[in-house]
Amino acid sequence: MIEKAVAGFEAAFGYEPLGVWSAPGRANLIGEHTDYNEGFVLPFGIDKRTYVALSPREDATCRVSSDIDGKTYETDLTTIPTDIDWALYPLGVAWVIREWAKGGFDAFFVSDVPVGSGLSSSAAIECAIGIALNEIWDAGRTKQEIALLGQKAENQVVGAPTGMMDQTASMLAEADSAVFLDCQSLEAKSIPLNLEPRNLVVAVMDTQVAHRHSDGGYRVRRESCERGAKTMGVSSLRGLSVEDLPRAQSELSDVDFRRVRHIVTENQRVLDSIRALAAGDMKQFGELLLASHDSMAHDFEISIEELDLAVEVAMRTGAVGSRMTGGGFGGAAIAVIDKGLLPALEENCKSAFAAKGYGEPKVFAVVPSEGARKER
Numbered sequence: 426m427i428e429k430a431v432a433g434f435e436a437a438f439g440y441e442p443l444g445v446w447s448a449p450g451r452a453n454l455i456g457e458h459t460d461y462n463e464g465f466v467l468p469f470g471i472d473k474r475t476y477v478a479l480s481p482r483e484d485a486t487c488r489v490s491s492d493i494d495g496k497t498y499e500t501d502l503t504t505i506p507t508d509i510d511w512a513l514y515p516l517g518v519a520w521v522i523r524e525w526a527k528g529g530f531d532a533f534f535v536s537d538v539p540v541g542s543g544l545s546s547s548a549a550i551e552c553a554i555g556i557a558l559n560e561i562w563d564a565g566r567t568k569q570e571i572a573l574l575g576q577k578a579e580n581q582v583v584g585a586p587t588g589m590m591d592q593t594a595s596m597l598a599e600a601d602s603a604v605f606l607d608c609q610s611l612e613a614k615s616i617p618l619n620l621e622p623r624n625l626v627v628a629v630m631d632t633q634v635a636h637r638h639s640d641g642g643y644r645v646r647r648e649s650c651e652r653g654a655k656t657m658g659v660s661s662l663r664g665l666s667v668e669d670l671p672r673a674q675s676e677l678s679d680v681d682f683r684r685v686r687h688i689v690t691e692n693q694r695v696l697d698s699i700r701a702l703a704a705g706d707m708k709q710f711g712e713l714l715l716a717s718h719d720s721m722a723h724d725f726e727i728s729i730e731e732l733d734l735a736v737e738v739a740m741r742t743g744a745v746g747s748r749m750t751g752g753g754f755g756g757a758a759i760a761v762i763d764k765g766l767l768p769a770l771e772e773n774c775k776s777a778f779a780a781k782g783y784g785e786p787k788v789f790a791v792v793p794s795e796g797a798r799k800e801r
């Protein structure tokens with residue numbers, strides 16, 4: 426992939442890049458839609474990454490190109506054109522940090538993070554360019570600061586009202602571990618997963634149903650949460666615990682109450698998961714994953730039939746636990762499952778999807794991997 430990025434750069438711009446940087450996509454183990462509610466999340470970086478070959482320019486021109494569509498997009502950062510597809514992510518980050526700019530840049534991207542699968546291909550682009558520009562412009566920002574700038578680009582330029590989980594995972598991830606992030610204090614801790622010694626893997630079951638978070642569903646969920654917090658007299662849903670749910674039920678509409686119940690119980694499930702993982706209690710961890718899926722399917726209502734089916738098939742195949750991952754309305758589910766059962770999981774998913782007339786899913790294992798880094 427590094428060679429491919431360099432070759433792509435040379436073909437697009439006609440000279441050698443200064444360096445190559447990369448950042449991974451992420452899968453979230455548990456803690457969904459809790460990030461923008463100042464709650465807890467537990468994602469990890471996956472072994473699929475976006476690579477950017479990049480060189481600074483002395484003039485103000487910023488050019489980005491990729492093997493996605495073979496096009497080159499260009500701006501001087503005084504404005505950001507809107508109709509530029511994937512290029513909105515890297516140019517959005519450059520625009521957000523334009524006050525550090527010491528000139529422009531040329532950048533070429535290659536990626537093996539699946540797009541639209543809920544594995545944060547967009548955060549991988551944002552973090553790869555973020556870490557590269559931080560270095561060439563001598564900005565001295567920490568990895569966590571770069572993550573928040575990536576989120577800002579997503580919010581302000583792309584127009585998706587998302588939280589900071591994806592970018593934080595992509596920046597701070599460590600091999601064989603998940604990132605436990607408190608989205609209120611922004612304190613992050615690496616949680617060893619010890620999957621390998623248990624012969625377990627995290628399998629992704631990508632439904633191939635694409636989603637976008639700049640569209641309605643995500644935003645409407647977020648508004649429900651904000652309304653719920655306001656009515657309950659707290660600045661964010663982090664301020665509520667399971668004991669507050671009876672009062673929430675009496676004060677909120679049925680829909681808002683169920684949205685709030687998902688967030689409050691999901692935060693608790695993340696904390697319980699940390700304890701289960703520390704104790705090596707995979708059975709309890711698996712039950713928490715399933716309870717999380719159930720809460721997303723019924724209370725938060727962000728699952729789709731294909732995701733529910735994937736979870737059902739995973740459990741039938743012998744998974745420890747399974748749930749949809751990411752923002753929902755499409756994308757992927759994960760399963761924690763014995764390595765030896767992976768071929769059976771793939772076969773069972775494919776036949777169950779075919780029987781329902783759904784498109785063919787993609788099933789593959791992901792390995793918890795290191796966050797954004799300079800490659801050369």
Ligand code: GLA
Binds near residue numbers: 457458461587
């Ligand atoms: C998307 C967003 C994240 C987070 C998840 C749901 O991936 O980008 O910020 O809200 O959905 O947990």
